[in-house]
Amino acid sequence: MSPVFERRITMHIVTSLLAGLVFGFGLILSGMADAAKVLGFLDLAGAWDPSLALVMGGAIAVGLPAFALSRRRSVSLLGAPMRLPTARAIDRRVVGGSVLFGIGWGIAGFCPGPALVALGMGLAPALIFVAAMVAGMGVFALLEKGGHDDPRR
Amino acid sequence: MTIDWQHFTPWSALGGGALIGLAAAMFVLLNGRIAGISGVLGGLLNPTRGDIGWRIAFVAGLVGAPLAYRLFGALPVLHIDAGTGALLLAGLLVGVGTRYGAGCTSGHGVCGLSRLSPRSLAATLVFMGAGFATVFVARHVAGV
Numbered sequence: 661m662s663p664v665f666e667r668r669i670t671m672h673i674v675t676s677l678l679a680g681l682v683f684g685f686g687l688i689l690s691g692m693a694d695a696a697k698v699l700g701f702l703d704l705a706g707a708w709d710p711s712l713a714l715v716m717g718g719a720i721a722v723g724l725p726a727f728a729l730s731r732r733r734s735v736s737l738l739g740a741p742m743r744l745p746t747a748r749a750i751d752r753r754v755v756g757g758s759v760l761f762g763i764g765w766g767i768a769g770f771c772p773g774p775a776l777v778a779l780g781m782g783l784a785p786a787l788i789f790v791a792a793m794v795a796g797m798g799v800f801a802l803l804e805k806g807g808h809d810d811p812r813r
Numbered sequence: 814m815t816i817d818w819q820h821f822t823p824w825s826a827l828g829g830g831a832l833i834g835l836a837a838a839m840f841v842l843l844n845g846r847i848a849g850i851s852g853v854l855g856g857l858l859n860p861t862r863g864d865i866g867w868r869i870a871f872v873a874g875l876v877g878a879p880l881a882y883r884l885f886g887a888l889p890v891l892h893i894d895a896g897t898g899a900l901l902l903a904g905l906l907v908g909v910g911t912r913y914g915a916g917c918t919s920g921h922g923v924c925g926l927s928r929l930s931p932r933s934l935a936a937t938l939v940f941m942g943a944g945f946a947t948v949f950v951a952r953h954v955a956g957v
Contacts, residue, residue, distance in 0.1 A: 715833065
């Protein structure tokens with residue numbers, strides 16, 4: 661490996677850590693790390709807390725120009741290849757998987773990001789959820805071995 | 814529908830959301846990748862060469878965020894009401910579902926909608942609909 665290439669990989673790891681940190685700050689500040697607040701959004705028939713919709717709105721407002729710019733580039737600002745999803749099909753996998761995800765989200769109020777942040781606060785219920793979630797991802801990895809394909813995300 | 818004004822936090826929601834968008838923007842512009850948490854984490858379970866370090870770093874950033882957050886202010890108290898059985902079932906469903914569905918609230922919801930992807934819009938509508946239905950059944954039909 662050339663020194664330039666190695667430095668580039670180190671840089672990618674640093675920016676990855678930073679992105680994870682900023683993402684986590686956003687989840688904490690927005691209240692989305694709190695499972696009860698998320699369930700307050702999902703409970704349309706009860707006392708409804710619309711906060712999650714504004715979180716999505718705020719995130720998309722910042723994301724839109726960034727992704728518009730990314731579409732016009734073939735490499736990132738750090739020289740990494742752009743790996744944007746290429747899959748377009750709205751098939752049984754996407755719909756069925758999203759149904760299962762939504763049911764699980766509605767049961768506990770956790771999706772993957774907030775669960776990892778809650779885990780970082782040392783909360784035992786978050787540990788239980790994350791362990792089961794990783795096991796579920798492991799089931800996919802076992803059944804779909806070799807079919808792993810990054811750009812599908 | 815009644816709005817829960819006591820718990821509605823529009824400004825911190827918008828501000829926190831903007832930070833989440835900033836993280837996704839940084840990640841795509843610097844690393845050329847989608848900040849989808851289920852994909853970043855799930856990819857660790859069948860990793861390819863040179864593909865592990867940045868994934869671990871991103872997850873470490875998320876898990877380490879509360880620790881770093883304390884440098885700036887007090888952490889909020891989190892409320893998790895689900896019991897052990899419910900947490901296990903929910904975790905399994907979220908793990909399997911996000912991998913087959915190829916994304917979660919971040920990958921489809923934030924990044925996908927920012928990319929104006931019809932597939933991500935469909936996925937987001939489906940998992941939100943399933944979430945609404947599940948909470949409706951749990952709270953207003955089964956009465957849990």
